[in-house]
Amino acid sequence: MPGDIIFQAITKRFPGVLANDSISLTIRAKTVHAIVGENGAGKSTLMNILCGLLRPDSGEILIDHQYKSFNSPRDAVKAGIGMVHQEFMLARDLTVLDNLILGYEPGSYGLIKREEARKKLQKLSTAYGLSVPLDCKIGEIPVSFQQQVEILKVLYRGAEIIIFDEPTAVLTPQETRGLFTAIRELIEQNKTVIFISHKLKEVIAIADRISILRNGRVSGELPVEEATEQKLAELMVGRKNFLQAVPPVIKEERAPLLEIVNLRVTDQAKIVRINDLSFSIQAGEILGVAGVAGNGQSELVAAIIGWGVIDSGRILLNRIDITTSSVRQRRLKGMRYIPQDRSMIGSCLSAAVWENLIMGYEFKAPLARRGLLNFTEINNFSKKLIGRFKIKVASQDMPVQNLSGGNLQKTVIARELAENSTVLLAEDPTRGVDIAAAEFIHSQILQEAGKGSAVLLISQDLDELLSLSNRIIVLYDGRIIGESIAGEMTKEAIGLLMGGRCNGKDGVDK
Amino acid sequence: MEMLFSYGTLMAGITLTVPILLAALGGMFADQANLFNIALESFMLLGAFFAVVGSFLGASPWLGFLMAGLAGILIALVFGVLVIDYRANTVVVGIALNMSAWGMTSLLLELFFGVRGFLIDPRIVSFPNLELPIIKMIPVLGKILSGHNLFVYITIIIVVSVYIITYQSKFGLRIRALGQNPDSLETAGLSIRRYRYLAVVINGFLCGIAGASLTLSGLSMFSENMSAGKGFIALAAVLLARGKPTLIILASIFFGYAEGVSIKLQGFGLPHQLILMTPYIITIIFLFIGTRKKHARIGG
Numbered sequence: 001m002p003g004d005i006i007f008q009a010i011t012k013r014f015p016g017v018l019a020n021d022s023i024s025l026t027i028r029a030k031t032v033h034a035i036v037g038e039n040g041a042g043k044s045t046l047m048n049i050l051c052g053l054l055r056p057d058s059g060e061i062l063i064d065h066q067y068k069s070f071n072s073p074r075d076a077v078k079a080g081i082g083m084v085h086q087e088f089m090l091a092r093d094l095t096v097l098d099n100l101i102l103g104y105e106p107g108s109y110g111l112i113k114r115e116e117a118r119k120k121l122q123k124l125s126t127a128y129g130l131s132v133p134l135d136c137k138i139g140e141i142p143v144s145f146q147q148q149v150e151i152l153k154v155l156y157r158g159a160e161i162i163i164f165d166e167p168t169a170v171l172t173p174q175e176t177r178g179l180f181t182a183i184r185e186l187i188e189q190n191k192t193v194i195f196i197s198h199k200l201k202e203v204i205a206i207a208d209r210i211s212i213l214r215n216g217r218v219s220g221e222l223p224v225e226e227a228t229e230q231k232l233a234e235l236m237v238g239r240k241n242f243l244q245a246v247p248p249v250i251k252e253e254r255a256p257l258l259e260i261v262n263l264r265v266t267d268q269a270k271i272v273r274i275n276d277l278s279f280s281i282q283a284g285e286i287l288g289v290a291g292v293a294g295n296g297q298s299e300l301v302a303a304i305i306g307w308g309v310i311d312s313g314r315i316l317l318n319r320i321d322i323t324t325s326s327v328r329q330r331r332l333k334g335m336r337y338i339p340q341d342r343s344m345i346g347s348c349l350s351a352a353v354w355e356n357l358i359m360g361y362e363f364k365a366p367l368a369r370r371g372l373l374n375f376t377e378i379n380n381f382s383k384k385l386i387g388r389f390k391i392k393v394a395s396q397d398m399p400v401q402n403l404s405g406g407n408l409q410k411t412v413i414a415r416e417l418a419e420n421s422t423v424l425l426a427e428d429p430t431r432g433v434d435i436a437a438a439e440f441i442h443s444q445i446l447q448e449a450g451k452g453s454a455v456l457l458i459s460q461d462l463d464e465l466l467s468l469s470n471r472i473i474v475l476y477d478g479r480i481i482g483e484s485i486a487g488e489m490t491k492e493a494i495g496l497l498m499g500g501r502c503n504g505k506d507g508v509d510k
Numbered sequence: 511m512e513m514l515f516s517y518g519t520l521m522a523g524i525t526l527t528v529p530i531l532l533a534a535l536g537g538m539f540a541d542q543a544n545l546f547n548i549a550l551e552s553f554m555l556l557g558a559f560f561a562v563v564g565s566f567l568g569a570s571p572w573l574g575f576l577m578a579g580l581a582g583i584l585i586a587l588v589f590g591v592l593v594i595d596y597r598a599n600t601v602v603v604g605i606a607l608n609m610s611a612w613g614m615t616s617l618l619l620e621l622f623f624g625v626r627g628f629l630i631d632p633r634i635v636s637f638p639n640l641e642l643p644i645i646k647m648i649p650v651l652g653k654i655l656s657g658h659n660l661f662v663y664i665t666i667i668i669v670v671s672v673y674i675i676t677y678q679s680k681f682g683l684r685i686r687a688l689g690q691n692p693d694s695l696e697t698a699g700l701s702i703r704r705y706r707y708l709a710v711v712i713n714g715f716l717c718g719i720a721g722a723s724l725t726l727s728g729l730s731m732f733s734e735n736m737s738a739g740k741g742f743i744a745l746a747a748v749l750l751a752r753g754k755p756t757l758i759i760l761a762s763i764f765f766g767y768a769e770g771v772s773i774k775l776q777g778f779g780l781p782h783q784l785i786l787m788t789p790y791i792i793t794i795i796f797l798f799i800g801t802r803k804k805h806a807r808i809g810g
C-alpha cells in the first residue's frame with residue numbers, strides 16, 4: 001500500500017530551459033491529484049522524474065517517508081510506479097496484445113501463454129469500457145485506440161501509484177468515462193493516481209486536489225471544492241475568460257471547393273472502410289466530422305490527402321479531379337493537413353524545430369533560391385511562426401522530440417497554417433494544447449475559413465466540433481449516418497448517432 | 511533446365527543453404543534489436559577457423575562446434591561493446607571486423623599450425639552423414655530427407671527453436687519491441703542494454719556455428735577467407751526478411767540453391783566470373799523488389 005509522495009525542491013534544467021524550478025509538492029496517498037499548467041510548464045518533466053526516465057539535477061523524492069532515487073524506469077516500476085506517457089511507448093509492428101503484456105508476460109519456461117493474457121485483458125477492457133482490437137498491429141489502429149492501449153497497459157501491470165499524462169486528449173466522452181471508472185476503482189483499491197490534463201472540466205470531475213504549475217514552479221494548489229474552470233485558468237495562464245468560438249457566417253452559397261464523390265475504400269483484409277461516401281465543402285465552410293475512431297475517419301483523410309489506396313470514387317478540388325494526384329501535387333494546390341499523430345506523421349522527431357517548420361516550403365522562394373537554402377529567410381520564417389504560435393522552445397535548432405507535447409502540436413499547426421490554404425484537414429487540432437493555445441488555434445482555423453478555405457474538422461471533442469462547424473456529419477461504419485447544420489443537433493443526438501443509432505429525423509443513408 | 515532440379519543440385523543446394531541460413535538467423539536477432547550488423551562475415555570466418563581448431567584438439571566435431579560458437583560470441587561481444595556501450599557507428603565497426611577477421615585467421619593459422627593458405631589434417635574430424643532409419647525407405651522423399659550431414663539436422667532443430675523463440679518466448683517479444691521502440695521496453699521496466707547484448711550474443715553464436723558448418727560438414731579443412739562472402743549473402747537475407755524467420759528461411763534456401771545451381775553451371779562452360787556473380791545479382795534484384803514493396807504505403 002502506498003504512502004504519500006513528496007517532491008522536495010526538484011530542479012531539472014535542459015539546455016536553455018529550467019523545466020522544473022525547485023518544485024515541492026505533496027501527493028497524498030489514495031487520492032487523485034491533478035496537475036495542470038500551460039504547455040511547457042514542466043508537468044511531463046516532473047512525472048518523468050518520478051517514473052525514472054529522467055534524473056533531477058537536484059531535489060529528492062520521498063515515498064512513504066523513504067528517500068527514493070530512481071536510476072531507470074526499472075527502479076520506479078519496482079517501487080510500484082506506473083505511467084501512461086503523453087507520447088506513446090508502443091512498438092508499431094507488434095500486436096496490441098503483445099504491446100500490452102510486454103515485460104509482464106504470463107507463462108513459464110520463458111514461453112508466453114497468450115491465451116491467459118487475453119482472458120485477463122478482455123476482463124479488464126470490458127470492466128472499464130476500453131475496447132481495443134487485441135490482434136491488430138499498433139501501427140494499424142487509430143490514435144485513440146493507441147491511447148486506450150496505453151491506459152490498459154498500466155492497469156494490466158497493476159502499479160500502486162499511477163500517473164496519467166494527458167490521457168484523454170484523443171478519447172471520446174464515453175471512453176473518458178471508462179477511464180474515470182477505472183480511476184475511481186483504483187482509488188477504491190487504495191492506489192494513488194496523478195492526473196494531467198488540459199481539459200479543466202475533466203480535472204474538476206475526477207481530482208481531489210489540484211496543483212498548478214507555471215514556468216517550472218508551483219503557482220498554486222487547491223482542493224477540488226474550491227476549484228472552478230475560471231479560477232484554474234487564471235492560475236494557469238493569468239487570464240480567466242476565453243472566447244467561445246462561433247462558426248463562420250456564410251453569406252452566400254458558393255461553389256463547392258472540395259468534393260468527395262462516391263468514395264469507397266476497402267482495407268487489406270477486404271473489409272469495407274468507407275462505403276459510398278459523398279459530401280462537399282464550399283469555400284469558407286467548416287465541416288465537422290464526428291464519430292467513434294475507426295469508423296472510416298483515417299481512411300477518409302488518407303484518401304483526401306492522397307496516400308490512401310481507394311477502390312473507387314472521385315475527389316475534386318475546385319472542380320478539378322485530383323483523385324490520382326500525388327500528395328505533393330495536392331499540397332502544391334494548397335491542401336494542408338494537421339494529422340492526429342503529431343509525432344509519427346506530423347513531424348520528424350529528430351529534426352530541428354526550424355527544419356520541421358519549413359518542410360514543404362523549403363524548395364521554393366523565398367526559402368530557397370536556385371536549389372540552395374536561404375538561411376536569412378528561413379530564420380525569419382521560423383522565428384515568425386514561433387512567435388505567432390507562441391511555441392515555447394529554447395532554441396529553434398533543438399530537435400522537436402525535446403519539445404513538450406503541446407508545443408510539438410503547435411509546431412505542426414504553425415507549419416500547416418503558415419500559408420493560406422485551399423483545403424484544411426484538421427484531426428484533433430487542439431490535442432494536448434492548453435486553453436489559451438486552443439483558443440488561438442480555433443481562431444486560426446476560423447480565420448482560414450474566413451479567407452476562403454474549405455475546412456474538414458475531425459475531432460473527438462464534441463464541444464470543439466459544435467463551436468466551430470457550420471455543418472456536422474456523423475460517420476458510422478464508413479457511412480454518413482447523420483448530418484445537420486450548425487445549432488440543430490445536440491451533443492446527445494450526436495452521441496447516439498456515433499453509437500450507430502439513427503434517430504429518425506436526422507438519420508439518412510440507413 | 512533439367513540440371514536445375516536434379517538430385518545432385520538439390521543435395522548441393524541443401525548443403526550450401528546451411529551456413530547462409532544459420533548466419534542469417536543470427537543476423538536476424540541483431541536486426542530485430544535494430545542493430546545493423548554487417549560483420550556477419552567476420553563472425554563466420556572466425557567460427558570456421560575455431561571449429562577446425564576445436565576438432566583438431568579434441569578429435570571431435572562437437573568440440574569444434576562449441577569452440578566455433580564461443581569464438582562467434584567473443585567477436586560479437588567486441589562488436590557489442592563498441593556499438594552498445596561506446597556508441598560507435600555499426601557500419602564502421604562492421605567493416606573493421608570484416609577486414610581484420612581475414613588477417614587474424616590467417617595469422618593464427620600460421621601461429622598454431624605453421625601453415626599458410628589452408629590447413630588439411632586427418633586429425634580434423636567432420637560431423638558424420640546420417641542415414642535416417644525408416645524415413646530413408648520412403649520412395650523419392652526418403653532419398654531427399656535422409657543421408658545428409660548431421661549439421662543439416664542440427665540446423666533444422668535450430669530453425670525450429672528460433673521460430674519458437676521469436677514468436678512464443680518472452681525473450682523474442684522483448685527483442686522485437688526493443689528494435690521497434692526502445693522506450694516501450696524501458697518503460698516496461700526492462701533493461702535496453704541487457705537485451706541488446708543478448709541479441710548480439712545469439713547473433714555471434716549462430717554465425718560462429720555457421721562458420722563451423724563450412725569446415726565440419728564433410729570438408730574437414732580450413733582455407734583462408736573461407737566464408738567467401740557468404741556472410742554478406744546472409745546479410746542480404748536478413749535485410750530482405752526484416753525480422754521474419756519464415757522469410758529468412760525462404761531467402762536462405764533460395765540463395766543456397768542458387769549457389770548450388772551456379773556450381774553446376776560451371777560444368778556447362780559458362781564464364782566462371784559470370785557464375786560467381788549469379789547469387790549476388792539475384793540478391794540485388796530481390797532487394798530491389800523487397801524494398802520497393804515496403805515503400806509503397808505508409809498510412810491510410
Ligand SMILES: Nc1ncnc2c1ncn2[C@@H]1O[C@H](COP(=O)(O)OP(=O)(O)OP(=O)(O)O)[C@@H](O)[C@H]1O
Pocket residue numbers: 014015017018019037038039040041042043044045046086392393394401402403404405406407432434
Ligand atoms: N529532453 C529535453 N531536452 C530539452 N528540453 C526539454 C526536454 N524535455 C523537455 N524540455 C523542455 O522543458 C520544458 C518543459 O517540458 P514538459 O514536457 O515538462 O512540459 P509540459 O508541462 O508537459 O507541457 P505540455 O502540456 O505541452 O505537455 C519545455 O520547455 C520543453 O521544451
Ligand SMILES: [Mg+2]
Pocket residue numbers: 043044045086165404405406
Ligand atoms: Mg507534457
